[in-house]
Amino acid sequence: MTEFNPFSLKGKTILVTGASSGIGRGIAITCSKMGATVFINGRNTAKLNETLSLMEGEGTVLAGDLTDPIIVGSLVEQIPKLDGIVHCAGLGQRKACKELLSSDIDQVMDVNFKAPIILQAELLRQKKLNKEASIVFVASIASWSPSFGNSVYSASKGAIISYANCLALELAPRKIRVNCISPAMVWTDLILKDGVDEEMLKEDESKYPLKRYGTPEDIANLAVYMLSDASSWMTGSNVKISGGGKLS
Numbered sequence: 194m195t196e197f198n199p200f201s202l203k204g205k206t207i208l209v210t211g212a213s214s215g216i217g218r219g220i221a222i223t224c225s226k227m228g229a230t231v232f233i234n235g236r237n238t239a240k241l242n243e244t245l246s247l248m249e250g251e252g253t254v255l256a257g258d259l260t261d262p263i264i265v266g267s268l269v270e271q272i273p274k275l276d277g278i279v280h281c282a283g284l285g286q287r288k289a290c291k292e293l294l295s296s297d298i299d300q301v302m303d304v305n306f307k308a309p310i311i312l313q314a315e316l317l318r319q320k321k322l323n324k325e326a327s328i329v330f331v332a333s334i335a336s337w338s339p340s341f342g343n344s345v346y347s348a349s350k351g352a353i354i355s356y357a358n359c360l361a362l363e364l365a366p367r368k369i370r371v372n373c374i375s376p377a378m379v380w381t382d383l384i385l386k387d388g389v390d391e392e393m394l395k396e397d398e399s400k401y402p403l404k405r406y407g408t409p410e411d412i413a414n415l416a417v418y419m420l421s422d423a424s425s426w427m428t429g430s431n432v433k434i435s436g437g438g439k440l441s
Contacts, residue, residue: 199423203228206275207420210259210312211282213240215381216331218247219409220279220416225249227417232272234259235282259308262315269315274323277420278316280309280353281331287342298345305349310356325368327420330357331412332373334435350375354431361429370428372419377435379407402437 207224211217213235221233225248233248235241238256245252255271257264259282284304288297309330316322335343336351354373361371378398398406415434418424 200417200421201228202277202417202421205277205420206230206232206273207277207279208232208234208255208272208275209279209281210234210309211280211331212244213237214244216376216379216409216412217279217281218244219413220281221252222247222249223410223413223417224277224279224420225252227421229277229420234268259312260303262311265308265312265315269312269319269321272316272321275316275321275326276323277327277329278313278322279329279331279416279420280312282308283331284346286346288345289342290344293345301345301349302352305346306352306356309353313360322367322369325425326370327424328357328360328364328369328371329416329419330354330371330373331416332357332375332431334375334377334433336375338377357431358429365428370419370424372424372427372429373431374412374415374419375431375433376407376412377401377433377438379409379412381409400438401435405436407434407436 202224207229209217209221209231212221212233221231221244225231230251231248232253232255233241233244234255236258241254241256245254255268257268259265282304284301286301330353332354333350335347336354339347357371357373364371415432
């Protein structure tokens with residue numbers, strides 16, 4: 194008897210952006226372990242090759258800056274038809290509202306909002322999505338849970354959730370599903386880049402009901418569910434994964 198596994202990604206081709214580190218790397222590795230053929234994107238070829246070395250099965254590096262429409266068009270031409278995509282590339286920023294410049298807004302919105310939209314539009318124009326494919330956007334609880342200096346990042350994640358809701362309606366006739374994942378704090382290089390004291394983070398971590406921040410693997414397992422046939426009746430959803438904290 195063949196073992197039944199509704200969460201299997203065997204036979205599926207998945208693209209993961211932001212796969213050079215953190216959550217994106219975790220998702221790429223886990224998808225490969227679940228049987229998918231995984232294409233990974235990021236700007237740092239060396240780090241993408243590190244991710245590739247940790248993956249199982251077939252994988253392909255597609256390095257390139259997704260904020261450049263010319264590069265996006267070229268990358269999409271190299272991609273076969275996809276059964277799933279995880280938009281995970283992201284940029285953090287901590288700056289008080291009164292200090293924000295136009296360049297600060299452009300920097301974050303270009304990576305977190307504009308780039309995934311342009312990539313998604315190009316994938317659709319070049320007919321690179323199979324029927325019943327699954328699209329996943331990695332958003333954040335920051336979209337509704339404010340913190341000091343996090344205004345533009347929070348706005349970018351709120352914007353991508355709103356975009357995803359509209360995309361879900363447009364693609365529903367083709368049975369293509371669109372969902373978001375909104376994690377709370379996850380231990381990645383991203384949360385340490387802004388000079389935040391690690392001891393302060395550990396103190397905050399202890400306040401979570403489950404007494405820890407998330408890991409990339411925690412988010413990856415949820416992404417696998419969304420990419421798999423197990424979630425075939427799920428679209429237009431934003432799933433909050435937070436260790437029990439900051440749910441409102």
